[in-house]
Amino acid sequence: MTRKWRNWAGNQHSRPIALARPKTEQDVVDAVRRATQSGMRVKATGSGHSFTDISKPDEMMLDMSSLNAVIEIDPVNGVVRVQSGIVLSELNMYLESHGLSMPNLGDVTYQTLAGAMSTSTHGTGLLRTGLAAQILGFKMVVATGEIITCSTEENQEVFHCGRVSLGALGIITEYSIRVVPLFNLHAVERPMLISDVVSQFEQLIKNNDFFEFYWIPHTKWALTKANNVTNLPADPPARFSTWIHKIVLENIAFGMLCRIGRVAPSLIPRFATLLPGAGRVEFVNVSHRVFSSKRLVKFYEMEYSISISAVGRALNEIMQMIEQRDLKISFPIEVRSTGADDIPLSTSTGRESAYIAVHMYQGCDYDEYFKAVEEILVRYEGRPHWGKLHYMDGTQLSSLYPEYQRFIEVRNQLDPEGVFTNDYLRRVLGR
Numbered sequence: 001m002t003r004k005w006r007n008w009a010g011n012q013h014s015r016p017i018a019l020a021r022p023k024t025e026q027d028v029v030d031a032v033r034r035a036t037q038s039g040m041r042v043k044a045t046g047s048g049h050s051f052t053d054i055s056k057p058d059e060m061m062l063d064m065s066s067l068n069a070v071i072e073i074d075p076v077n078g079v080v081r082v083q084s085g086i087v088l089s090e091l092n093m094y095l096e097s098h099g100l101s102m103p104n105l106g107d108v109t110y111q112t113l114a115g116a117m118s119t120s121t122h123g124t125g126l127l128r129t130g131l132a133a134q135i136l137g138f139k140m141v142v143a144t145g146e147i148i149t150c151s152t153e154e155n156q157e158v159f160h161c162g163r164v165s166l167g168a169l170g171i172i173t174e175y176s177i178r179v180v181p182l183f184n185l186h187a188v189e190r191p192m193l194i195s196d197v198v199s200q201f202e203q204l205i206k207n208n209d210f211f212e213f214y215w216i217p218h219t220k221w222a223l224t225k226a227n228n229v230t231n232l233p234a235d236p237p238a239r240f241s242t243w244i245h246k247i248v249l250e251n252i253a254f255g256m257l258c259r260i261g262r263v264a265p266s267l268i269p270r271f272a273t274l275l276p277g278a279g280r281v282e283f284v285n286v287s288h289r290v291f292s293s294k295r296l297v298k299f300y301e302m303e304y305s306i307s308i309s310a311v312g313r314a315l316n317e318i319m320q321m322i323e324q325r326d327l328k329i330s331f332p333i334e335v336r337s338t339g340a341d342d343i344p345l346s347t348s349t350g351r352e353s354a355y356i357a358v359h360m361y362q363g364c365d366y367d368e369y370f371k372a373v374e375e376i377l378v379r380y381e382g383r384p385h386w387g388k389l390h391y392m393d394g395t396q397l398s399s400l401y402p403e404y405q406r407f408i409e410v411r412n413q414l415d416p417e418g419v420f421t422n423d424y425l426r427r428v429l430g431r
């Protein structure tokens, strides 16, 4: 029987030979043992929200979606122990009902916890890190079928490297993560001139808890989002106006413009001038409802982390490149930032980082645009998001991560035969 796997964006697909849907940790052990005995490689899959083939299963696919329970919660110390296949939106609802919250999130919550952690998923906010820096410990089934527990006290080296594992070290069955008391955010979304945003970028990210902006190609405008922690009670915009803003404008109308733009790219610059008209929106809501929103328009994405001081220069180069090549780009370019962490394969390891993300509507050819952007960002020592499209290989990546070799050594010890490898890992890790 053939099985099909495909990712959310639809640009990666495969027909794994075998499928396992573990419901317990022991089921994971059994599946890994079964696979190794019959010489199959194993790939754990989350929600398929990576654009790269990082989670592409070729031989045995481990669908982790049934390992999704909260095991233990310690509100006093702000720690939750949870199975790795839980979807972030479910975890957020559970935490909210206990007066707790993740300290930071990306802009959607469809991902599984393990998927998000494994690719160094992040949101924005200089005072916060990417999600993986909140990991206090995890349990993992390794290639021998053994279960190991990793934390700052046990298997420290595996813990150090395995917080962002790319799925290359073993199958993670549960995490202990740091959570914080539930908090509200005061959100202000408004258009600004891109020249002002770029010249004030360092102040904007210092003066706001969570700041990001979207430059609209072919215009002088950026849409900015400044979210600050507040004690004010939640006062979300009325359901109808949220529906108009988030679903109709950001998804349905935008999707329609993208579809027209795919057929008639020359119209894109004219449509682009409509986007800043979204105007100013201000509200207070629970943090996870502010951080994330629905994404109904499908796209392809590439994102690089660079140092914060390079954002203005890098963005200017990208703007010039778009003009010189006469590219027609219907999706805004997103810019975020986070604090530094110490995780070997985290995109913000050892440096405060800014992130520049470029997108292309599903079905459009992205190669020329993404390659040209990559060429620019590589000159700024850019590190690609592991779950988003890029063209780099292990030789280039090893010089961007000071502890790349440390990760490779842990991998060599835990998975010498490459039970958990696939084409993507061969490209970025060398085997």
Ligand SMILES: Cc1cc2nc3c(=O)[nH]c(=O)nc-3n(C[C@H](O)[C@H](O)[C@H](O)COP(=O)(O)OP(=O)(O)OC[C@H]3O[C@@H](n4cnc5c(N)ncnc54)[C@H](O)[C@@H]3O)c2cc1C
Residues within 6 Å of the ligand: 008, 009, 043, 044, 045, 046, 047, 048, 049, 050, 051, 054, 055, 064, 084, 085, 105, 106, 107, 108, 110, 111, 112, 113, 114, 115, 116, 117, 118, 119, 120, 121, 122, 123, 166, 167, 168, 170, 171, 172, 173, 295, 385, 386, 387, 388
């Ligand atoms: C619409 C959209 C919005 C996004 N927004 C953001 C954003 O704001 N910020 C950001 O940083 N990224 C963002 N991403 C990227 C996304 O967060 C990552 O690609 C993430 O890895 C997807 O999680 P997933 O559950 O779909 O995992 P998958 O893509 O299915 O898997 C990712 C990796 O995790 C591994 N894995 C999964 N489960 C396990 C396990 N139990 N044990 C070991 N390894 C495992 C897989 O093998 C694979 O290597 C976005 C993606 C999309 C499509």
